[in-house]
Amino acid sequence: MxxxxxxxxxxxxxxxxxxxxxxxxxxxxxxxxxxxxFEKIEELEDEKLAERAHKVLKEIKxxxxxxxxxxxxxxxxxxxxxTSQPVER
Numbered sequence: 001m002x003x004x005x006x007x008x009x010x011x012x013x014x015x016x017x018x019x020x021x022x023x024x025x026x027x028x029x030x031x032x033x034x035x036x037x038f039e040k041i042e043e044l045e046d047e048k049l050a051e052r053a054h055k056v057l058k059e060i061k062x063x064x065x066x067x068x069x070x071x072x073x074x075x076x077x078x079x080x081x082x083t084s085q086p087v088e089r
Contacts, residue, residue: 008033 010018022032059065068076 018029018032022029025032027035056065060067
């Protein structure tokens, strides 16, 4: 896989703090930065999903969106996966 490079400008003091923290954690600065970045991405994705779920629940409570039972959902979407029945909508 082809690699890409990322350069981050920071003060010497910030660099020293990051380097010390990584040494205490026993990880490289590269590992720490990548792990931190991906954790933040997951956190933002979770927040976005929670916002969307909240909006949908609000619409359901207001009667703007319909719901179906778990049994109906299984009948529509799960059962056809294991049979040759077409998915009805």
